[in-house]
Amino acid sequence: METTDAFIGLTCVDCDGTFDAEVETHRCPDCDSILDPDYDYDAIDLSRSDLESRRFDTMWKYEELLPFTRESSISMDEGATPLVECPNLAEEMGVGRVLLKDEGRNPTGTFKDRGQTMAVTAAAQHGATDVALASAGNAGQAAAAYAARAGLQSHVFLPTRAGFTNKAMVNVHGGDMKVVEGRIGDAGAAYADAMEDEDWYSVKTFVTPYRHEGKKTMLYEIAEQMDWEVPDAIVYPTGGGVGLVGMHKAAKEFRELGLTDDLPAMYAAQSSGCAPIVKAWEEGKDVHEAWETPDTICGGIEIPDPGASPMILDALRESDGGAVATSDEDILDSAVAVAQQEGLEMGATCAAAASGAWELAQQGEFDEDDTVVLLNTGAGNKDDDVLRSHLMGMGV
Known part of the structure; x- marks a missing residue:
């Protein structure tokens, strides 16, 4: 390797x-x-x-803190995404600054590219010919893209509710797509059944050790973009929590290396229709209980049984952060508000970060001079039908 x-x-x-x-x-x-x-x-x-x-060109500029060399990576110049000032949101929330880390600028339109460049690089270096995963949508699209880049075959298990763009682009990248009736858990079960009979290399969340390692680069970039200060708070739309875990690890690494002085408070934002992390946090538990009946339009964070919940909850505690849940209506309203007030396009799922931040501000969680970073984990056009339908439901 x-x-x-x-x-x-x-x-x-x-x-x-x-x-x-x-x-x-x-x-x-x-x-x-x-x-x-x-x-x-x-x-x-x-x-x-x-x-x-x-050059601030890709996430691989931080290769000393990554497992694989930049030269050996399966890369499409992912990372190096902008950190956009949002003065209108800051004024509304009553804080010093709101910045939006816009991961929609990645090659396949989401932060999943950071994880898949790392996971597929590992697969290639281990001599794999096929990669496989179950996904709510975006990770599957990214896996298919990076597998194509590496000359590998991808096998992607998606639930029927996955977005059209995800399904279409898995096909376009040459992936073997299995659309499974139901939700992400059903896709996961079909994937698990297939893996019993196939010698495919898994690039699934927290099965491969490398996806959270790729996503930690978001924190490296935020720190550098803020002239080596860390924000007071980072609000992250949380399903499996891969990015939150990765960024917290990165913050500790930068502090240990003397590149920054502090840890940002990490906040997990979920939909009230599927909020196992929030429930565990509020009850003071070290591990979640599976959410019995998930019900949210935000498919990307509808993860009722997040296997890494102890790592997520540890990150919230260690960073003096927290967890917040808001309704689907508030989340979609927030996506529209960000688009109309700042011109920035947040995915429907991603807008849980904005909705959560507004709720945290109303709860008095932030000080008036705080800098708050919202993670926009994917482009708004991934969910354009959801956002447009929401507007139509409002009579717009």
Whole structure:
């Protein structure tokens, strides 16, 4: 494998076992828990001026803190997305600044590209010929795209409710798509059944160790874009929580390396129709209970049984953050408000971050001089039918 100098292998988040990344490819062989890439941070000599001297072109500018070299990556120049000032939202929320990290500018239109560039790079380096996953939509599209880039076959299991754009582009990228009746859990079950009979390399959330590792680069970029200050709060639309876990890890890495001084408070934003993280947070639990009857139009965050909930809840506690749930109506209203007040296009699911931030502001969670970053995890045109239908329902 073509790995970076400081990458030393994989560590289990539960049993603390350490493993050779050339040998172990997915879950912990001892306890079947999540494996996390680990580094010798003492071997990393990286300064602010080093990073500033490099072009802000892709997430791979931070390769010393990633498992694989930039040269060996399966990349389409993902990352390096803008951090856009939103003065109207800041005034409405009563805070100093609101900034929107616009992940809709990635190659397939969502932040899933950051995870899939890493996961498919791992698959290619392990000699895989086929990759597979179950997805609510965007991750499947991204996997198909990066698999095509790598010359691999992709097998994507999507629920019927996945968006037309996702389904169409999996086909366009040459993916083998299985559309499964029902919701994400049904797609996941069909994927699991298929994996019993096939030797496919999984690029599924927290099955591969590498998707959250790619998404941590969002925090690196935010810190650099803010001149090495971290925001007071980051509000993240949370389903499986991959990006939230990754960004919290990145914040700790930058602090350990002396590149930043503080940790941003991480906030998980969910729909009230499927809010297992919020419920666990409010009850002071270390792990969630599965949400019995998920009911939200926000398919990307409709994850009733997030397997990494202990990592998510740890991140919220360690960063002095929190969790918030708002209704689908408020989420869609927020997407429209951001579009009409700032001109920025948030995906319907992604707007849980904006809706959650408004609710947190009303609860007095933010101070008047705080800087709040909203993660827009995908482009608005992924959900244009949902947003337009919402407007029509309002009589617009």
